[in-house]
């Protein structure tokens with residue numbers, strides 16, 4: 001029996017597990033979270049309001065399919081190494097309390113793997129963004145949906161993309177006063193992305209209308225072509241400066257205005273978590289504006305036996321992740337792409353890809369954003385590296401620049417600042433960026449002692 | 462209801478919350494000292510490492526990923 005490993009238990013990974021089971025494979029699903037659901041499903045029976053979750057019934061069905069099909073489910077399992085060879089794939093994980101010192105090691109050997117590691121927020125730097133009280137939009141969403149708490153009493157949401165709407169709604173439901181939602185893109189870009197061919201958007205359009213109504217009920221203003229361009233405060237957030245922007249996201253002089261608040265949620269899109277796919281040797285498409293695992297129409301990557309689905313392959317939301325996951329799991333298990341059982345997911349994938357194209361057209365990051373930075377604005381939060389330090393070394397190769405400035409060499413390994421640093425290098429005339437920032441030798445944090453113990457027990461050494 | 466201590470001070474939270482959830486729920490925003498000043502939660506999902514704390518003597522625990530357990534001793538980390 002074919003054994004399919006699935007890395008990631010969000011919508012893509014769960015659908016992949018269901019697909020692989022349907023095609024008759026043995027399945028192991030691995031996720032570092034305490035519970036399945038990924039970034040999308042986080043309901044906690046004792047803590048949260050079910051209105052904060054979407055399509056919860058879908059999650060219950062997927063979870064039921066996994067249990068019914070006898071899948072091996074490993075949660076609290078951080079995969080720190082992934083390798084592909086002619087014999088198959090091997091994932092190595094540590095299992096236990098997050099960052100605990102007593103975790104145990106587990107290896108999963110399989111014939112094929114579906115990489116469904118998802119994405120994290122892309123929050124562009126703003127002067128003052130290291131002040132406590134500034135979080136990503138996703139963090140505000142996660143704290144509301146998982147822990148039932150609000151990041152602040154008066155919150156300003158700023159960034160780009162439809163994701164800002166559910167974030168503002170969740171904040172209101174957990175009791176924060178949302179002072180405003182600032183969508184950086186301007187009306188012409190939004191209209192150009194969203195208005196043509198409305199029939200392609202069927203379900204999505206209804207979803208947005210729903211959020212717009214919810215925002216209106218909570219009296220939350222939604223402004224387009226507007227952004228937080230500075231965060232104010234001494235030891236924590238006390239307010240923000242918002243300004244109107246031109247089409248390239250350059251603040252327009254004279255439009256600045258101060259707004260008092262104690263929290264700011266920033267989100268300018270998402271960055272895929274590519275390190276596992278890179279470790280497996282998968283080809284990557286794109287540049288510093290967006291870089292994803294390259295897949296064909298059966299979700300195959302460039303490496304035999306390695307498939308990818310969900311936000312590692314493009315930002316299209318949970319519906320796209322579900323459709324791609326279903327295809328990836330089914331084919332990874334040996335099923336055929338033209339199997340009638342894949343008709344639904346393949347059609348859904350076509351729709352969601354049209355949605356993803358519009359998302360990029362309407363909300364994609366525009367190069368003028370760097371003009372809201374000061375020279376001494378911190379870009380790399382871990383190592384406190386300024387924009388000036390990065391720009392001054394833009395002409396040396398990326399690796400040398402990182403060693404000289406330490407940008408991206410702190411604990412987050414450039415996950416937070418990578419795209420911003422690359423944009424500053426590109427704008428300062430530096431060499432074209434490469435996957436450098438996404439390559440990480442150890443995929444998830446493992447303690448030095450754990451690593452030493454794991455190396456000792458590696459059966460192949 | 463659970464009780465943890467943060468640098469010796471008692472803080473109450475709800476069972477099932479992450480340490481970051483308990484701290485944010487208690488109105489705290491900064492619990493680590495970095496070069497630029499205080500830091501607390503930023504990404505909320507284990508990516509940025511801004512929220513690191515020591516838990517029961519073990520350093521470098523991401524508060525946003527660790528579920529709080531009644532009696533946990535949480536301590537500030539100072540990492541310039």
Ligand SMILES: Cc1cc2nc3c(=O)[nH]c(=O)nc-3n(C[C@H](O)[C@H](O)[C@H](O)COP(=O)(O)OP(=O)(O)OC[C@H]3O[C@@H](n4cnc5c(N)ncnc54)[C@H](O)[C@@H]3O)c2cc1C
Pocket residue numbers: 007008009010011012013030031032033037038039040077078079080116117118119120121137138139141142145166270273276309310311312317318321443444504505506
């Ligand atoms: C913080 C945050 C909150 C979000 N909230 C919403 C929301 O409320 N509504 C919405 O529509 N969209 C939300 N999104 C967007 C979301 O990314 C997609 O809608 C959807 O979850 C994508 O599904 P996925 O399966 O591709 O990835 P994900 O749901 O991100 O799942 C990927 C999974 O892989 C696991 N993983 C990654 N690397 C490893 C490793 N090395 N070892 C073990 N496990 C690993 C992660 O723990 C995660 O559970 C959010 C995104 C973020 C970052």
Ligand code: FES
Pocket residue numbers: 501502503504505506507508509510511512513523524525526
């Ligand atoms: S808040 Fe980013 S790792 Fe915890």
